[in-house]
Amino acid sequence: MKLYHSPSSPYVRKVMVLLIETGLDAKVEKVPAPGGVSPVAANAEVQKKNPLAKIPALMTNDGDTLFDSPVICEYIDHLASGKFFPAPGPKRWTALRRQAVGDGILDAALLVRYEATLRPEDKRWSDWDKGQWQKVEASLGDIEREVATFGETFDIGTITLACALGYLDFRFTDRNWRAKAPKTAAWFDKLSERPSLKATKPA
Template identity: 40%
Template sequence: MRLRYSPTSPFARKVRVAAALVGIPLELDLADTLNPDATLRSHNPLGKIPILLREGKGPLYDSSVILAYLDHLSGGRLLPSDPEAKFEEMRLEALADGIADAALLQVYEVRFRPEEHRVAKWLDHQAGKVAAALDALEAAPPPADRDPTVGDIALACALGYLDFRLEGRWRADHPRLVGWYDSFVKRVPLFLDSAPS
């Protein structure tokens, strides 16, 4: 299987970490999301990554769909079988993906708009989403003594993205979450292999 990705994408990182955890090899294929003529749009009309290309089958996107597929292929190693526990993990994944989305929108606002056209209210709105989600997770971090789930992987990738793009400012006010993140890195050493540079 081939993964269309960018090394800085927290969503592509989710897939790389999950695949490595369950022992599913992926061929990595860099994608240019800004080139409308690139083959990327033939795989996903939205031109977004990650995209999992499978021989003889249609492409899969986005990261949550790909992780569900990897869970299926691995016999349920990324999601609990109990329905309530499963939906709890999917909710954590959605919250973590929301953090990454809001952080990415902040980065794009600065990257793609000249300074005189940036919308401070929009940046504050996205920063507020990140802050609210981090506060909720600080109050009740996920368990740190279990095999990694889709929720854990998504959260670690979102926090890693905050470190990479937003200078790790989240750390000062979230010591319990920092402890959880440090524990994840120790439990999943291959996570560092996927770190953006």
């Protein structure tokens, strides 16, 4: 299998954590998207495999390409023991909801980053930044209210939340999310000691 990969992509990180946790890491060749990916200039190589021109994209041994990260993660989990996506029932709905919150934080944070790094300065719109960041903060508020119930749960939900928080640390240090969600920060710091998260921490 081959994975379009970038060490700074938080969605790729989800996939990498799953690969390491399931022991399948060595079976997947990591391929950098040549020249990188951008929402304003589709990467032609990646787009041959994923019409959305986004990473991660996983080329399977059957000749299919899977995307996006929730689909790839569930596929990897299926190839292994099926431990990180609970079977249909309350645990699964909770895990998938948490995955949606984590992915949603990332989607909003990435839009903020693209606005700040890609949009020409004279065309930037501060309401855009505010609107997207408000989603990040509301989501952090939800996690902060729920985090005491996480216990030792380590599934696709908590993995995604960890990748989202790691991305906020990586790209938005100045916004200091930790001050607004101290219980979440403590949970995240403990979870970050796990080898799969240490090995994939963006530098």
